[in-house]
Amino acid sequence: MPHTKTDFHETLINSTRLFEGKIINLRRDEVMLPNGKTGTREVVEHPGAVAIVPITNDGRVILVRQFRHPVQQVMLEVPAGKLDPGERPEACALRELAEETGFVANNLRKLTAMYTTPGFSNEVIHVYLAEGLVESDKQPDEDEFINTETYTSEQIREMIISGEICDAKSLVALYLAGI
Amino acid sequence: MPHTKTDFHETLINSTRLFEGKIINLRRDEVMLPNGKTGTREVVEHPGAVAIVPITNDGRVILVRQFRHPVQQVMLEVPAGKLDPGERPEACALRELAEETGFVANNLRKLTAMYTTPGFSNEVIHVYLAEGLVESDKQPDEDEFINTETYTSEQIREMIISGEICDAKSLVALYLAGI
Numbered sequence: 001m002p003h004t005k006t007d008f009h010e011t012l013i014n015s016t017r018l019f020e021g022k023i024i025n026l027r028r029d030e031v032m033l034p035n036g037k038t039g040t041r042e043v044v045e046h047p048g049a050v051a052i053v054p055i056t057n058d059g060r061v062i063l064v065r066q067f068r069h070p071v072q073q074v075m076l077e078v079p080a081g082k083l084d085p086g087e088r089p090e091a092c093a094l095r096e097l098a099e100e101t102g103f104v105a106n107n108l109r110k111l112t113a114m115y116t117t118p119g120f121s122n123e124v125i126h127v128y129l130a131e132g133l134v135e136s137d138k139q140p141d142e143d144e145f146i147n148t149e150t151y152t153s154e155q156i157r158e159m160i161i162s163g164e165i166c167d168a169k170s171l172v173a174l175y176l177a178g179i
Numbered sequence: 180m181p182h183t184k185t186d187f188h189e190t191l192i193n194s195t196r197l198f199e200g201k202i203i204n205l206r207r208d209e210v211m212l213p214n215g216k217t218g219t220r221e222v223v224e225h226p227g228a229v230a231i232v233p234i235t236n237d238g239r240v241i242l243v244r245q246f247r248h249p250v251q252q253v254m255l256e257v258p259a260g261k262l263d264p265g266e267r268p269e270a271c272a273l274r275e276l277a278e279e280t281g282f283v284a285n286n287l288r289k290l291t292a293m294y295t296t297p298g299f300s301n302e303v304i305h306v307y308l309a310e311g312l313v314e315s316d317k318q319p320d321e322d323e324f325i326n327t328e329t330y331t332s333e334q335i336r337e338m339i340i341s342g343e344i345c346d347a348k349s350l351v352a353l354y355l356a357g358i
Contacts, residue, residue, distance in 0.1 A: 008246035008253050008324050018198050019205060021221045024299055026198060026205050031248060034324050041248040042200045044223055046299070067187035068297040069210060069220040074187050075297055082298075115346045116296045118247040118254055119261075120203055120225070123296065125347070145187050145213050167294045168304070168347035175354045 008034060010041075023047075023082065024121075046123035050093040051080040051169045053111075053177040054101055054130040060150040061179060062101050062133075063165075067145065076149070076159065077170045080125070089113075089126035098136055101148045106132030111176040116168060127173045153179045187213060189220075202226075202261065203300075225302035229272040230259040230348045232290075232356040233280060233309040239329040240358060241280050241312075242344075246324065255328070255338065256349045259304070268292075268305035277315055280327045285311030290355040295347060306352045332358045 010031040019026040025045040033039050054062040061078075068075045081096035083089065090108060097105055111127040151159070156179050159165045165174070189210040198205040204224040212218050233241040240257075247254045260275035262268065269287060276284055290306040330338070335358050338344045344353070 008244075010246055010248055021207070022219060024221050024223070026223075028200070029248065040201060042203050043249045044203070044205075044299070049298075065187075067189055068294075069189055069208065070222045070299060070301045071294055071297045073297070075294075077297075080298075112342070112350075113345070114350060115247075115250055115254075117300070117302065118250045118252070118256075118346050119228075119259075120223070120249060121296070121300075122249045163291070166292070167297050168351055171291075171293060171354075172347055172350045175350075 105130035
């Protein structure tokens, strides 16, 4: 590679905390740019999250349908959820899978970790494939209203093309799972 | 589908604007949940963005390398940028392509539109394939420090596996472009 990190490095001058919320925090940083000028950067702090592609024993994929307030739309996505403080991503994946779908996975395999929006947030999503599923008790969070639905790979590919599945983490997760 | 939007619908009770920034705004909404309880929703408002997969006339892909302050990392991504007020996505894609890479595209084809983080933001990214590239003048934004680099499809697949390309929009865009 012709370029190193130092070509682009910004130096932090000042950081202002603007909001501390239930899921996200917001801060505004003032930085010195490589040309010596100053710039501002708005940063949404996120604890990180997991996304899971659960494959049933007959080869179908479990998705979750829920209302997403920020986009005012009912969406069909892979199961996902944010990390609790100090929680390891694998543990979070198993917990969220059980909470949202009622299944325990005997085989959990990491597919990737990715940044969702590195331009304004530090959110990382750890993506897993879950197989060897066994039913347990479904325990959704108190303020989550979620339906689980299972689909064949072909149905999922059609829903990706039609735009019914249209969030970035689900698209990446399903592609990486070979759906 | 067994479920309709009304199964999940949340009713807005109250909305508080917390921050208006250069790129994002933040508000906190209080909603009535389907069970009659109230909940809060933190929403990052984003103007929307475009991402472009530019294919050179010899079949290589142009990527951009830049420091991303929120993740404190130099990242290699597809060219992208946010919509100006009132700007159509296609116009934005051509503008950002020229600004970030110095190329004009004779053929621009929409691949998809997706939500990056529907759990806390309304950001939509419109994804385009750009072909028939002709060199123009590169005009990056004043506070953008960007290098352009071109890669073969094989190199890109290797960098996806190695994790060097690791942001959601680039992964989706490159998959959809058939890379």
